[in-house]
Amino acid sequence: MWLSRFGGLDILQSFSRIPNTTQNIIKGLMVSVSFCGLCMVLIGPKWQTIEEYQEKEGMEIVFVLDVSLSMVAEDVKPNRLQRAKIEMESLIKDLENDYLGLVVFAGRAFSMLPYLTTDYDSIYLRILRMINENYSRFVPYGTNVGNALLLAIESFSEEEREKVIIFLTDGEEQLAVRSQVAEAVKMLMERKDISVYLIGIGDPLKASPIPKKDKNGHVTGFEIDFEDNTIMTKPDPELLQEIADVTGGTYIHDATGDELKSIFEGVIADHRKVLGTKTRNTVKDVSQYFIGGALLLLVIFLLL
Numbered sequence: 001m002w003l004s005r006f007g008g009l010d011i012l013q014s015f016s017r018i019p020n021t022t023q024n025i026i027k028g029l030m031v032s033v034s035f036c037g038l039c040m041v042l043i044g045p046k047w048q049t050i051e052e053y054q055e056k057e058g059m060e061i062v063f064v065l066d067v068s069l070s071m072v073a074e075d076v077k078p079n080r081l082q083r084a085k086i087e088m089e090s091l092i093k094d095l096e097n098d099y100l101g102l103v104v105f106a107g108r109a110f111s112m113l114p115y116l117t118t119d120y121d122s123i124y125l126r127i128l129r130m131i132n133e134n135y136s137r138f139v140p141y142g143t144n145v146g147n148a149l150l151l152a153i154e155s156f157s158e159e160e161r162e163k164v165i166i167f168l169t170d171g172e173e174q175l176a177v178r179s180q181v182a183e184a185v186k187m188l189m190e191r192k193d194i195s196v197y198l199i200g201i202g203d204p205l206k207a208s209p210i211p212k213k214d215k216n217g218h219v220t221g222f223e224i225d226f227e228d229n230t231i232m233t234k235p236d237p238e239l240l241q242e243i244a245d246v247t248g249g250t251y252i253h254d255a256t257g258d259e260l261k262s263i264f265e266g267v268i269a270d271h272r273k274v275l276g277t278k279t280r281n282t283v284k285d286v287s288q289y290f291i292g293g294a295l296l297l298l299v300i301f302l303l304l
Helices: 002-006 009-016 021-043 080-092 120-130 133-138 145-155 178-190 237-247 260-271 287-303
Strands: 046-056 060-066 099-105 109-111 163-169 194-201 211-213 219-222 250-254 274-285
Touching: 021 287, 060 080, 060 145, 080 120, 080 133, 080 194, 080 260, 099 120, 099 145, 109 145, 145 163, 145 178, 163 260, 178 237, 194 237, 194 260, 237 250, 250 260
Parallel strands: 060 099, 060 163, 163 194, 194 250
Antiparallel strands: 046 274, 099 109, 211 219
């Protein structure tokens, strides 16, 4: 047969076979439905549902952040200060309707906000991101817990809301200003609506040096004291527990920084008041389902 010159008989028969009518109908339907699905995407389909949610009362939360030089130690990655900021920011992005304050301290304490704010992105997080390792090298040396507590207490309003101080420190280089601690305790006794949580950070079992870095972030050496000895820093849980006991607060320690966010969340959850359960209408964009369905049908069409 002369056609055999152009290829094997089996191959030629496969090309000359009359198409299956049922298969053509199915493929035609797939293309049509896919086209309709893509057209629906242009319309922007949405699905309205009713969901229940818990209405929660806003709280007043004042974070007190240790910015002393020891917080630059790298036993917690990338260092104690940066890890604390990372976990704070992660938590704050999940909050809503809470009033936040920020106090930083070393040898002295400074309130970074004149008032509590609910503007997390434009105000609070922007100020938090300004605090870096360079800041730690220019604040007065030491860790003045008493002064920091006083400023934190004074940051709260007189409104009837849950009030929490989250005090984050490594507990190093304490300045024993007993009069300020005593004054803070007195104020806490008068303001019984304020709860205090001391969160320790850093490895309490191993002392760590404090690195010096150039403008490119490369380590050029370590901090030394007046006798040219390398300064080694190690958190003091016993001292932090003692402060917590004196102030009537709660002390929790995280050696690695891995548990910081869950600690913050636990503290807030313990004081969060649920006002009740409500319902709300929720509109969801379902375009992705039409796109996915159309692409799936086109793939099947090509395989048939």
